[in-house]
Amino acid sequence: METVPKEEIEKRISRFQAQLVAGSLDGAFILQNADLFYFSGTIQTAVLFVPAKGDPILMVQKNHERAQLESSLNHVIAVKNKNRIPQVLNDFKFDQIAAAGLEMDVLPTNLYLWFQQTLPSCRWADISGIIRKLRMRKTDYEINQIEKATAILHTGLTQIKSVIREGMTELEIDGHLAMIARREGHMGTLRMRGWNQEMTYAHVLSGDSGSTVSLLNSPHGGTGNTPAMAQGAGFRRIKKNEPIGIDYGVAINGYVGDQFRTYVIGDLSDPLKKAYACARDILSLLTEKAQVGVRCAELYAAAVAKANEEGLGDFFMGYGAGQVKFIGHGIGLEIDEYPVISPHFDAVLEKNMVLALEPKFVFPQKGVVGLEDDYQVTSNGLRRLTRTDQDLIQI
Amino acid sequence: METVPKEEIEKRISRFQAQLVAGSLDGAFILQNADLFYFSGTIQTAVLFVPAKGDPILMVQKNHERAQLESSLNHVIAVKNKNRIPQVLNDFKFDQIAAAGLEMDVLPTNLYLWFQQTLPSCRWADISGIIRKLRMRKTDYEINQIEKATAILHTGLTQIKSVIREGMTELEIDGHLAMIARREGHMGTLRMRGWNQEMTYAHVLSGDSGSTVSLLNSPHGGTGNTPAMAQGAGFRRIKKNEPIGIDYGVAINGYVGDQFRTYVIGDLSDPLKKAYACARDILSLLTEKAQVGVRCAELYAAAVAKANEEGLGDFFMGYGAGQVKFIGHGIGLEIDEYPVISPHFDAVLEKNMVLALEPKFVFPQKGVVGLEDDYQVTSNGLRRLTRTDQDLIQI
Secondary structure (H helix, E strand, O other): OOOHHHHHHOOOOOHHHHHHHHHOOOOOOOOOHHHHHHOOOOOOOOEEEEEOOOOOOEEEEHHHHHHHHHHHOOEEOOOOHHHHHHHHHOOOOOOOOOEEEOOOOOOOOHHHHHHHHHHOOOEEEEHHHHHHHOOOOOOOOHHHHHHHHHHHHHHHHHHHHHHHOOEHHHHHHHHHHHHHHHHOOOOOOOOOOOOOOOOOOOOEHHHHHOOOOOOOOOOOOOOOOOOOOOOOOOEEEOOOEEEEEEEEEEEOOOEEEEEEEHHHEEOHHHHHHHHHHHHHHHHHHHHHHHHOOOEEEHHHHHHHHHHHHEEEEEEEEOHHHOOOOOOOEEOOOOOOEEOOOOOOOOOOOOOEEEEEEEEEEEOOOOOEEEOOOEEEEEEEEEEOOOOOOOOOOOO | OOOOOOHHHHHHHHHHHHHHHHHHOOOOEEEOOOHHHHOOOOOOOOEEEOOOOOOEEEEEEEOOHHHHOOOOOOOOOOEEEEEEEHHHHOOOOOOOOEEEEEOOOOHHHHHHHHHHHOOOEEEEEEHHHHHHHHHHHHHHHHHHHHHHHHHHHHHHHHHHHHHOOOOEEEHHHHOOOOOHHHOOOOOOOOOOOOOOOOOOEEEEEEHHHHHOOOOOOOOOOOOOOOOOOOOOOOOOOOOOOOOEEEEEEEEEOOEEEEEEEEEOOOOOOOHHHHHHHHHHHHHHHHHHHOOOOHHHHHHHHHHHEEEEEEEEHHHOOOOOOHOOOOOEEOOOOOEEEEOOOOOOOEEEOOOOOEEEOOEEEEOOOOOEEEOHHHHHEEEEEEEEEEOOOOOOEEE
């Protein structure tokens, strides 16, 4: 099994420590799976203490043996009961923690209160923003993992073409995509950071289910087959000459690939074909404009301007109350990473960010058309990590 | 699409309100998907205020239209920005909230701090225990949903028998189970309440991967194919004459069914067959003993005594540090519901609890054998909700 290289972990910890020093924090406690994996190489149940200076300590509740095999950190300690954490910190001479960071965007309240009670003289700061910004810029190792995921996306999106038939339900297609993903090594979950956000392996949205607005921060969400999930594929049967939008995600060694393609049995109406061509043009435009130093808001504005030029602005990235204000997002250990390509996200593109760009049009009752590909920001512009042809896929 | 009946929601709210009154709370704010669905019938992004007396108010950020269709509550209000919540509470004359409950076991810290800041004179209490205890006892409607899920489990566990072949990877089998689950209507996720606990559709654990201890609170966890997930199926190829443990979960309209069966191509060694027989005997014993009023700890002790009697105590529910101290758990909207059939869970069986009972033996290097079925507690003892034959499944 592939573990995270020691030099990766060291680089990440050292960049994080620089931020802790800059924020006048004595250290940070890391608990959430994606962050824990990023900084330690394991998700075995543990609390990771990263001091502003010195070696991190991974205090493992379960399973210590596996954590030792998986993590290259020097201090991987069995701490069955978390009430022993202050003692372990003392043993390592971290007995003067006056200010420390916590992942307050995801850490449950009871754990926060436990930290308050356990280290009563400590001041607590939210370090989730710092971590999310650190994780924006990927290393070559991380980009390689994402490319492994996109290779599987390509396999799935190609093979599913020969599976889709008129009269089949969305759920049958979704099931096939799940089967392919797992067979090829998808780790089994797509992590999202957002509170209450949940993700299935795929969204298969045919005809009007592609235009159903959902709770997700996405232009499409689908009906699903129950309000208990309220997204994704349902029992709707695939018809001829309607768009079938497939959003597909796969994660390899933690890293997510995220791709969307539009399929049709037969052909689309001229307005939908025109919208698809416009989505593709917008993606070309974005890949030209997306250079290091360009503002996220500027990219968003260029995409919206192009959609408006074609008279399609009302349907770009959703319609009415369902319209979302972004055209792309970072991917990595989570599917909703920074940066967000949005008017509200105040940042410029940096080298080795990885972006999922997803221009889409949604038409009431008719469905969703568009595409999504993953890109690495390089000093020569964008490099595409996904490999599927960008045409509308006709069956 | 099936929505939760109005009378269900009314019953749940009224039982909850009695608990709020008993706890001297003026109300509670519900945000987490499973709880939100339980009390409102929708998971559209929202904050639900349940007053100790009077009609609940569902304040919906996204998507209001869908929330209105899905929820039978009288007050389903669009509140785009959550900062407007105090105003809405005022409008409904709830302007004197001195003490209120929050789901502090799952609510992220930043949301807790937001509530503190937004209603500064309010005292906050953790109501997660109250909610989990309320949800222990199911209605006929809920039990019916769980039975729909167990019907799909039976389909999958039966059909997979003709799929399993020597040399196939665990992941291929997992993928097939995912395909069947989705095709039949599995909603796409299995919710767990525990912090950082994640779940795939199935665990397919062959030979020694069945004896790999994991971070999960489970006797088995599997290797997975990456430390980023660290559980479930991996690329290990199925061999003859070794146990293949399959733990399978499906959720219908939110409600989880959870089942485990042991498969083998060929036959198991005598010690493993003896252990399987013992697991089955323990399940029979539990179904005899599990009457309304029996203590959870007593059931656990009876199971352990039986395992010890057969000289198998060291391998019951795991071995060494991986041994877990329970033999069953509640299921419902989450897979880790109350009660826990454990020496540490201080409760007695009540009518209409639904239990997943899972006696298993884990042998180092050899794997996991055992079975798991779902039961309703009735006034005449347990009623089995799963329908698969309880023999070892030989291929």
